[in-house]
Every structure is written in C-alpha cells, then in structure tokens.
Amino acid sequence: MSNTKHYTGIRHTLLAVAASLALALTACGGGSAPEPTKAPPAAPAAEPTKVPAEIVEKGKTAFNQYGCQACHAIQGFANGAVGPALDNLYANAQKTIASAEYKSSEGKATTVEEYIRESILNPNAFVVAQCPTGPCPKGVMIQNFKDQISDAELEALIGYLMTLGR
Secondary structure (H helix, E strand, O other): OHHHHHHHHHHHHHHHHHHHHHHHHHHOOOOOOOOOOOOOOOOOOOOOOOOOHHHHHHHHHHHHHOOHHHOOEEOOOEEOOOOOOOOOHHHHHHHHHHOHHHHOOOOOOOOHHHHHHHHHHOOOOOOOOEEOOEEOOOOOOOOOHHHOOOHHHHHHHHHHHOOOOO
C-alpha cells in the first residue's frame, strides 16, 4: 500500500506541476496562436466624381482659348491632328497609368486627374507612343503652358478633360 501512496503522491505532484505550467504559459501568452488575420477586402475602384456643368463649360472655353484644338481632336468639337485624340481620354488615362511603360517613365500620377494635370504641366514626363501622324516625339506638347494658364483655368480645363471617355 505504501507503493500506491507513493505513486498517488507523484501523480498529484505531476498534476500540480502541469496545472501550474499551463497557468504560467497562458499568463505569458503561450496559449494557442491567434488565427491569422485576413487581409481587408480591396476597396472598390473609386467612381469619378461628376464635374459640374459650369466647370465643363469653362474648361471647353480654356481648351479653345489656349489653342488645344489646334493639336488635339475631340469628335464633334476639335479637329487637331498633331497630338493624340482626346475622345477617350479618361479610359485611356486609366490604362496608361496602369501600364508598365508609364510606371517606368518619369510619370508619377496615380489618378486620372493627376495624369491630366501632369500631361499639361510636365508634358514630357510621359509621351504617348502614337500621334495621328506617327510616333509622338518628346516636346510635341507646348512646354511652358503652366506659365500661361491661371490656376482657375487649369482646374476647369482638367475638369472638362476628365469628362472625355467616361
């Protein structure tokens, strides 16, 4: 019977040690590993904001006033044949920004609005490959346009151009 008491004592001691160890591990964060967190769902693509009609009209006026129609074509509005046609500007800008060619250029835009602004103020950051008469050379766009247009006119022009090709 003394052997049974001896084993019972050892068993109680081992249980006490195991319980203490489990308690210590839990207190120190040694419990089961937390489940990995799932990545948050991707945000839906932002819908372009609607440009107010007043801004669009001011932008069209600026487009004509600064001679943009002399180089750029917009179906039913401008017949330029030097620079790229702008009919599908919004959709084309989205594709361009996502392209490897653009990402390896000096272009820094991440939105269509930034791309249009960059194309006006820093036209050599990225030059589209094709113009109506063949490859578009660097310098085809007026280089000092930023010195000629007011901030308000620039914003209106960008607003107008953002409506093309949506």
